[in-house]
Every structure is written in structure tokens, then in C-alpha cells.
């Protein structure tokens with residue numbers, strides 16, 4: 001190989017590795033991992049930890065099996081090589097071996113399935129929740145409704161990300177670390193509180209996914225799915241829609257802000273207070289002179305919860 005072509009090959013190889021690392025980093029970004037993190041994150045909920053434990057058990061089982069199989073292959077290739085005069089055996093069936101390579105994997109699978117099933121059952125147990133949030137997926141935003149609290153709002157891609165994505169500029173990770181992962185209204189939740197989610201969609205199937213919480217749940221029109229979380233650590237946890245839902249699927253991020261119970265109570269009270277004055281302008285407007293032409297003024301008290309297109313169509 002000529003030095004120049006070797007150089008080209010090395011360059012192509014380096015580009016391929018960088019591209020793979022780049023896409024891995026982009027995928028992992030939603031869980032706010034550290035740079036070059038290879039393993040799944042532990043998350044900030046018990047559910048996430050259970051998923052992590054199941055993943056680690058499966059990983060180590062795979063590692064041990066891989067080591068045994070590759071060691072056996074390497075030994076066979078080296079010890080029974082042609083140059084040593086090895087002659088291939090001619091048998092085609094071995095009942096003992098066939099029983100062993102069926103029974104051993106079955107035992108491994110059963111041993112892995114028992115704890116995994118217990119974990120799954122725990123993940124779906126939404127009983128004794130202290131509060132419920134209804135999540136509705138729309139093309140292309142989320143609506144959060146704190147059931148029984150008179151608080152609901154839409155959560156859309158933040159304006160800066162939206163501007164950048166439409167400008168054709170290349171966002172700099174240093175100045176925009178949460179490009180496409182920021183929203184205008186965060187889902188604020190209290191820590192150490194069992195929160196039940198009821199999840200649905202208005203138009204097409206979406207999927208609500210925040211990796212740090214440890215699960216994802218489909219949001220399907222006409223169907224209510226459930227989930228729950230109990231966040232142990234205050235912080236900001238980011239996620240994305242995980243079901244291809246249309247052209248702006250990649251632009252409906254999720255941001256959960258976990259705060260202390262006191263901060264949450266204060267935030268909720270403030271949201272409730274902010275929601276109330278929306279009814280006041282109706283009476284103010286009644287005195288406004290623009291009803292003189294006989295046309296009905298637009299009703300400012302109209303429910304602002306109607307979905308509106310977040311972005312102009314491209």
C-alpha cells in the first residue's frame with residue numbers, strides 16, 4: 001500500500017469513528033450523560049435503577065457467554081490447526097451436546113426472566129400516587145395537565161432552538177448545549193412524590209420518553225396509557241418524543257424540572273394564580289367601545305388551551 005492511500009484509509013477510518021461517536025453522543029444527549037459515557041445511565045428514579053440492574057445482569061451474562069464461546073473458538077483454531085496435522089471429525093449428531101446447548105440457555109433465560117418480570121410489575125404499579133399529570137401528545141408539542149389543580153399548559157420547542165433550526169446556522173454545542181432539547185414551559189414535578197401519568201395523544205401516536213426516569217410510554221389517540229415516577233434528585237431531565245410522528249418529530253423535546261415539595265407548591269400556586277386573571281379581561285372588554293359596530297369582539301376568555309401550530313410550515 002502506498003503511503004498516500006494508507007493515509008486516505010486512516011482518514012476515512014477516523015471519520016467513520018468520529019461519525020459513530022457523534023451519533024452516539026447525539027442519542028445519549030437526551031439523558032444528559034457525561035462525555036464518552038458508554039454504559040446506560042442509572043437515572044434518578046427507582047424504576048430507572050431497576051432497568052439499569054436488569055440491563056447489567058443481561059450484560060454480564062452476555063460477557064461471560066461471549067468469553068466462553070470466543071475462548072473455545074480460539075483454542076480450537078489454534079490447537080487443531082491444519083499445520084499440526086489435525087483431521088476433522090466426521091460425526092454429525094451428538095445428543096448430549098444438543099441437550100446441553102438447549103437446556104443451559106433455557107435455564108439462563110428463566111433465571112433472567114424472574115427478576116425482570118418482578119421489575120416490570122413494579123414499574124406498572126401506579127397505585128398510591130400522590131398526584132396525577134395528564135400528558136397529551138400533539139403534532140408537535142406536549143400538553144401537561146395537573147389533574148384537579150386547574151393547571152395545564154403546552155410545552156413547545158424553545159424559540160432559540162426553533163430559530164436556529166430554521167436559520168440553517170450550525171449550532172455551537174458550547175453556546176447552545178441544549179439545542180433542540182429545550183422547551184418554553186417545563187414540566188415541573190416535586191421530588192420524593194409518587195406522580196402518576198396518564199398519557200394519550202390528540203392526532204397521531206407519540207411516545208413520551210425521559211431516559212433519566214427509566215421508561216417510555218406510547219401516547220396513542222383514543223387510548224389512555226399509564227406510567228409513574230418518583231424522582232429522588234432535584235434537577236432538570238431531558239427527553240424527546242420517541243415515536244416517529246411526522247415531519248417535526250425531532251422538534252418536540254421534553255424537559256422535566258424536579259424541585260423540592262415546597263418549591264413545587266409555590267410554583268403550582270403561582271401557576272394557579274396566573275391562570276385565574278384570564279377570566280378578568282372578559283368583563284373589562286365588555287366596557288370597551290369596540291362593540292359599537294355590532295360585531296362581536298373576539299372573546300379573550302376563550303380557552304387558550306387550544307392547540308396552535310408551533311411553527312410555520314416549512
Ligand SMILES: [Cu+2]
Nearest residue numbers: 206207241245
Ligand atoms: Cu411525537
